Amino acid sequence: MRVTTTNPSILFSIAALFNVAIAAFLLFAPGGAHELMVPGPEPQNFLLTYLLAVLVGTFGLGYWWVARDPQRNLSVIQLAIIGKTLVFIVVAVLFFQNGATAFILALATADLVFAALFLRAAQSLRPVAHDQKETHP
Helix, strand or coil, rough: CCCCCCCCHHHHHHHHHHHHHHHHHHHHHHHHHHHHCCCCCCCCCCCHHHHHHHHHHHHHHHHHHHHHHHHHHHHHHHHHHHHHHHHHHHHHHHHHHHCCHHHHHHHHHHHHHHHHHHHHHHHHHHHCHHHHCCCCC
């Protein structure tokens, strides 16, 4: 099945599943997640990993809501574009400073791809401006 911006419901359903899968991994395997994401020793406390899981999962819920009614949730799409772009920037900077692994860079690159697809979806969902609407005499 081809994912296109002509059906944003499919796109946002996939994004929701992606985020929920990442959140579950962070929540149920924090040590393994840390090992795959960050070079160096495992932390003694996984508070930040659990908080990240909650945030990633919450965004996944937001994407699920968008999938159910994309037109009504344009503001959530805009927030998602910003969030996923910022995730990529932060991870890329840390990667080039040896503070993140290639694995998390690959996931962040997927986020950047989602951000681009979300932008296209948002553009396709925007209502036509009043002055561009076809008028009849």
